[in-house]
Amino acid sequence: xxxxxxxxxxxxxxxxxxxxxxxxxxxxxxxxxxxxxxxxxxxxxxxxxxxxxxxxxxxxxxxxxxxxxxxxxxxxxxxxxxxxxxxxxxxxxxxxxxxxxxxxxxxxxxxxxxx
Amino acid sequence: xxxxxxxxxxxxxxxxxxxxxxxxxxxxxxxxxxxxxxxxxxxxxxxxxxxxxxxxxxxxxxxxxxxxxxxxxxxxxxxxxxxxxxxxxxxxxxxxxxxxxxxxxxxxxxxxxx
Numbered sequence: 001x002x003x004x005x006x007x008x009x010x011x012x013x014x015x016x017x018x019x020x021x022x023x024x025x026x027x028x029x030x031x032x033x034x035x036x037x038x039x040x041x042x043x044x045x046x047x048x049x050x051x052x053x054x055x056x057x058x059x060x061x062x063x064x065x066x067x068x069x070x071x072x073x074x075x076x077x078x079x080x081x082x083x084x085x086x087x088x089x090x091x092x093x094x095x096x097x098x099x100x101x102x103x104x105x106x107x108x109x110x111x112x113x114x115x
Numbered sequence: 116x117x118x119x120x121x122x123x124x125x126x127x128x129x130x131x132x133x134x135x136x137x138x139x140x141x142x143x144x145x146x147x148x149x150x151x152x153x154x155x156x157x158x159x160x161x162x163x164x165x166x167x168x169x170x171x172x173x174x175x176x177x178x179x180x181x182x183x184x185x186x187x188x189x190x191x192x193x194x195x196x197x198x199x200x201x202x203x204x205x206x207x208x209x210x211x212x213x214x215x216x217x218x219x220x221x222x223x224x225x226x227x228x229x
Contacts, residue, residue: 043119044205
């Protein structure tokens with residue numbers, strides 16, 4: 001049962017345009033969400049996060065929007081650059097029975113920015 | 116700081132063989148974890164540790180063992196490799212176990228089981 005879903009396996013966008021990556025989740029107890037970026041042959045790197053008490057967080061060209069009622073978040077990249085071409089993973093923080101927080105990841109969306 | 120390091124980068128095993136994937140971090144992080152990445156499945160948590168001597172199971176722990184004797188090291192053991200364990204394995208660490216900690220990943224180990 002996939003608790004964090006990224007329904008678009010891939011996305012192509014023209015350089016300079018907006019990229020919108022989507023993520024849906026099923027567990028209403030998730031209260032912190034993150035986006036990670038992954039280049040081939042490298043480990044994922046942290047990009048941006050948002051707490052459930054906010055509906056928007058911005059960092060430079062990257063903005064994450066959270067709609068709690070719809071259990072949906074999205075990552076906007078404006079303007080998109082060829083260097084943004086990577087796989088993007090959405091993750092949600094979940095409280096484990098041990099009392100610690102662990103991350104549940106989505107399946108990833110491969111973004112290709114065309115020059 | 117080297118961050119999170121993993122060895123080896125690549126490994127090919129035969130079914131039934133055993134091996135240990137090494138992971139080390141030099142950031143004095145309490146929390147360490149192992150993930151596997153498979154096509155269409157994203158990153159799935161195998162095991163995690165909240166400190167030396169403390170480990171717990173993640174989403175897909177079967178076939179894997181872990182131990183945490185020091186803060187720095189968190190090896191992942193495959194006791195009897197199976198083709199279903201062919202995957203890319205990532206080790207990660209973060210400073211603590213609270214909600215708002217960024218997680219740092221190693222470069223990964225690509226494992227093929229024949």
